[in-house]
């Protein structure tokens with residue numbers, strides 16, 4: 810039914826360009842199988858939300874990580890090592906992060922996406938984000954022409 814591992818441990822995966830190596834590959838290439846959403850995605854979208862899958866190991870693209878980091882920092886700074894205090898502080902920790910801060914993290918994530926989108930690697934993207942962060946803006950609504958030209 811599917812490509813098996815060989816005795817030497819190699820294999821176990823279909824070749825990327827294979828179209829008919831095994832039943833599993835033939836099925837997964839069928840249009841109705843390709844269009845099938847995961848249960849998680851279906852449930853989220855049924856509730857009226859947008860489901861976005863982010864690449865693994867790229868926390869810079871997931872700005873909720875910065876939110877959780879700030880919440881943890883708040884909790885750490887207001888900690889007396891009791892569960893009661895943790896419970897009391899949790900809502901305050903969540904409320905301590907302003908919408909403007911979340912928007913800044915989202916904007917920084919956009920700064921990462923643009924270089925990735927044109928095919929740059931992590932190090933080059935990091936350089937672009939630093940350049941972007943160090944530039945002075947006259948308006949938060951306008952992207953400088955140099956960057957607009959660079960990233961289309």
Ligand SMILES: [Zn+2]
Pocket residue numbers: 811812822823824827830831832833834
């Ligand atoms: Zn296969």
